[in-house]
Amino acid sequence: MFPKLDPLLHSELRLAVMSILAGVDEADFTYLKKQTGATAGNLSVQIDKLTAAGYITVEKGFKGKMPRTTCRMTPAGQEAFGKYVEALREYLSASK
Amino acid sequence: MFPKLDPLLHSELRLAVMSILAGVDEADFTYLKKQTGATAGNLSVQIDKLTAAGYITVEKGFKGKMPRTTCRMTPAGQEAFGKYVEALREYLSASK
DNA sequence: AAATTTGGTTTATAAAATAAACTTGTTTAT
DNA sequence: ATAAACAAGTTTATTTTATAAACCAAATTT
Numbered sequence: 001m002f003p004k005l006d007p008l009l010h011s012e013l014r015l016a017v018m019s020i021l022a023g024v025d026e027a028d029f030t031y032l033k034k035q036t037g038a039t040a041g042n043l044s045v046q047i048d049k050l051t052a053a054g055y056i057t058v059e060k061g062f063k064g065k066m067p068r069t070t071c072r073m074t075p076a077g078q079e080a081f082g083k084y085v086e087a088l089r090e091y092l093s094a095s096k
Numbered sequence: 097m098f099p100k101l102d103p104l105l106h107s108e109l110r111l112a113v114m115s116i117l118a119g120v121d122e123a124d125f126t127y128l129k130k131q132t133g134a135t136a137g138n139l140s141v142q143i144d145k146l147t148a149a150g151y152i153t154v155e156k157g158f159k160g161k162m163p164r165t166t167c168r169m170t171p172a173g174q175e176a177f178g179k180y181v182e183a184l185r186e187y188l189s190a191s192k
Numbered sequence: 193a194a195a196t197t198t199g200g201t202t203t204a205t206a207a208a209a210t211a212a213a214c215t216t217g218t219t220t221a222t
Numbered sequence: 223a224t225a226a227a228c229a230a231g232t233t234t235a236t237t238t239t240a241t242a243a244a245c246c247a248a249a250t251t252t
């Protein structure tokens with residue numbers, strides 16, 4: 001009845017990151033930080049987890065002289081995100 | 097942009113319990129256990145948390161000679177659940 | 193009457209989230 | 223030129239959660 005929710009996505013911050021990346025092709029660390037309101041430390045950790053899961057890729061470079069970390073969602077990430085959304089709807093729609 | 101998700105509801109098992117109770121007036125422990133597939137221990141703990149939050153009430157009685165624990169969602173729980181669902185939609189719909 | 197099942201609770205362990213502190217380098221002010 | 227402040231993160235430590243394992247009391251079955 002209730003499908004298992006991908007624990008990697010069932011996290012407020014990781015979900016927000018994925019939600020942003022789902023609509024935007026790429027986003028860098030500071031942008032994600034601003035949009036989510038997360039602390040840098042927390043964001044760094046959660047980005048690592050999404051990367052380890054193969055849901056996003058991280059590219060490190062420089063914008064001028066400042067370091068810049070760019071994130072993109074992978075196809076695997078898109079699929080996982082889609083499935084998570086579907087699963088979640090089961091939980092939410094059970095009410096009506 | 098991303099509303100805070102009520103941490104009490106952003107839990108797979110507690111969400112499932114609330115989702116069931118949202119549609120059903122009352123449900124007892126064993127029913128919830130069966131429907132969610134949770135272990136009794138986990139369910140007991142999570143029911144306690146929902147009770148402590150005032151989201152559900154627990155009534156203990158007997159069905160014949162066997163103990164029976166009946167759960168109901170409170171108005172506060174309904175409101176919190178509704179808000180949570182709304183908040184969550186923000187996360188999910190940001191993608192499209 | 194011994195073993196099993198029901199309906200749980202309590203306690204212990206593992207995993208996550210979060211924050212605080214630290215690092216490396218850059219820009220700005222002195 | 224150097225000290226102070228800031229940017230962009232990472233690492234480590236702390237707190238909170240989730241989950242499972244162990245336990246308990248009473249009822250039922252063999």
